[in-house]
Amino acid sequence: DTGVSQDPRHKITKRGQNVTFRCDPISEHNRLYWYRQTLGQGPEFLTYFQNEAQLEKSRLLSDRFSAERPKGSFSTLEIQRTEQGDSAMYLCASSPKGGGTGIPYEQYFGPGTRLTVT
Amino acid sequence: AQSVTQLGSHVSVSEGALVLLRCNYSSSVPPYLFWYVQYPNQGLQLLLKYTSAATLVKGINGFEAEFKKSETSFHLTKPSAHMSDAAEYFCAVSDIYGNKLVFGAGTILRVKS
Numbered sequence: 001d002t003g004v005s006q007d008p009r010h011k012i013t014k015r016g017q018n019v020t021f022r023c024d025p026i027s028e029h030n031r032l033y034w035y036r037q038t039l040g041q042g043p044e045f046l047t048y049f050q051n052e053a054q055l056e057k058s059r060l061l062s063d064r065f066s067a068e069r070p071k072g073s074f075s076t077l078e079i080q081r082t083e084q085g086d087s088a089m090y091l092c093a094s095s096p097k098g099g100g101t102g103i104p105y106e107q108y109f110g111p112g113t114r115l116t117v118t
Numbered sequence: 119a120q121s122v123t124q125l126g127s128h129v130s131v132s133e134g135a136l137v138l139l140r141c142n143y144s145s146s147v148p149p150y151l152f153w154y155v156q157y158p159n160q161g162l163q164l165l166l167k168y169t170s171a172a173t174l175v176k177g178i179n180g181f182e183a184e185f186k187k188s189e190t191s192f193h194l195t196k197p198s199a200h201m202s203d204a205a206e207y208f209c210a211v212s213d214i215y216g217n218k219l220v221f222g223a224g225t226i227l228r229v230k231s
Contacts, residue, residue, distance in 0.1 A: 078168030109161035
């Protein structure tokens, strides 16, 4: 079990450019989550997948954001036409399973991708 | 909607002193509550979680938290602070479907020698 990995760890881009981040969850975890964390704040939920299905998206996820998990394994988060307000840490997490009511499983977080938009 | 309030954005204690980090939640249904720790430039690590089995929850690194329904609180404590405890701590509540975590704003713990 190698943990959740994210790539890249840091990304500096100019306003208006597109960026894509990758997350590799713990193997056999069928739930994958994306959060955004800005300076001085706690992480905020963006979206989550169960296997390849994207089941919920936050209002924070504007039309410029898109996330995929094509084969139910790794996931990508793309931001188009980046803005300075997109500068943040983007965190990925995975959990063993879920669905319906019941005790939630622990979410395991990756190290994050820090995005700086200049 | 669920929410979490962490009282005190910064807490400073001396090494060996009691650590108390405060968390109050708002939830219309029985909550599931978590404490995570984040070291600089790292992801979040789970310290402990409350899932209604016991009101006093013990976690890693000597931390524990007590769920008090009447006070809607889930404060984190450690009897004796260590320098390695210096980090940012987040309290979080899960929605009833376990689909996402709602985090507080975090408390930065500083440990003085």
